[in-house]
Amino acid sequence: MMKKDYFKIDFERKNPQNAYEKFIQIVKRTLNTELFVGLYVVLREMLKRNNSATIKYPMEKVALDDRYRAIHRLMRFIESENECCIGCGLCEKICISNCIRMETSLADDGRKKVENYSINLGRCIYCGFCADVCPELAIVHGKEYENTAEQRSYFGQKQDLLTPIDELKDQVVFQGSGSLRQDADDLVKKTPNYYDVDLQREDTKEKNV
Incomplete structure (x- = not known):
């Protein structure tokens, strides 16, 4: 059989060899600063006022768009x-x-x-x-x-x-999943073809100059 060549990805990582090294590894992972950063973010969002992501269903319901596909x-x-x-x-x-x-x-x-x-x-x-x-x-x-x-x-x-x-x-007419919204003109400022036309205009101006 042909022998495969294996190589290590992480050269700095060393597996603990005894009980003391395992204990040190556990302490480092437990007291990792990333853990406390994550806990801080969770507590910050929990204690922030009017930051609830839930609603009192069925007394409260999410406002649905006219393009929503229901019954x-x-x-x-x-x-x-x-x-x-x-x-x-x-x-x-x-x-x-x-x-x-x-x-x-x-x-x-x-x-x-x-x-x-x-x-x-x-x-x-x-x-x-x-x-x-x-x-x-x-x-x-x-x-x-x-x-x-x-x-x-x-x-x-x-x-x-x-x-x-x-x-x-x-009665409200469904706008269709592939159609544009009524406020699409306010949201879309420039179409992708606009930039190509703009570049062509600049090239034309440079040639005329």
């Missing part, structure tokens, strides 16, 4: 109060968890009508693909995340997900 909602048109869903079935086809089921039929006017719409909330991973692919923004994500159930299969039906007419004025 789904089916939207209505504010003007006509009709359902936004056109029954195209794209959300059902793109769902990677296979948890969306849609039943459609033809109405008297020849348009497709959504008879039943259900989502297995126990299987859903809340990826947001259904909301992103919807051409009518009919299915969105809400902020309701408390959906515990006694059984694994917990379904959300159409009548539960659809926005009630009396709550239509408070």
Whole structure:
């Protein structure tokens, strides 16, 4: 067999050879200054006023952004109060968890009508693909995340997900996981392409001079 060449990484480290050296090693590790620095940081944060990282749930709840992906909602048109869903079935086809089921039929006017719409909330991973692919923004994500159930299969039906007419004025459209926030213009000052354009302008000025 071919002999392998081994080498030591730490030449200064020496293993204790007797009980006295082991005792000295324990004392040095126990009285290490880094330990007291860590304890100081913990105590400083504990004694600081109004520095609690916890909330009194369920009396207090964290404020969620409009882009938060929680339990789904089916939207209505504010003007006509009709359902936004056109029954195209794209959300059902793109769902990677296979948890969306849609039943459609033809109405008297020849348009497709959504008879039943259900989502297995126990299987859903809340990826947001259904909301992103919807051409009518009919299915969105809400902020309701408390959906515990006694059984694994917990379904959300159409009548539960659809926005009630009396709550239509408070309806908020989900912005989508891939879209920009409403205050994006205030946060983004310069795009990456701006710096390339700026360099080209400087090169042009130098050549003209």
